[in-house]
Amino acid sequence: MTTSAPRCSPRDAVLAVWLSAILLGALLALIVLISRRRIPESPRWLACRGRHAEADRIAAGLEAASRGRGR
Structure with a gap:
């Protein structure tokens, strides 16, 4: 008596591909959210919103x- 390995249906393969794509997207989103905390807004964005002192401080830090x- 021989036992054969269980066969995966094409539906299982498609489901695995979709699941891996969703997990990859979620992982990339998590990386962006975590790294976003360390990246300041651009001085131009801050100046356009009236936050001139903060824009000047960040621009000075970038120049330094x-x-x-x-450079």
């Missing part, structure tokens, strides 16, 4: 960082 790298 670029000078520190020899």
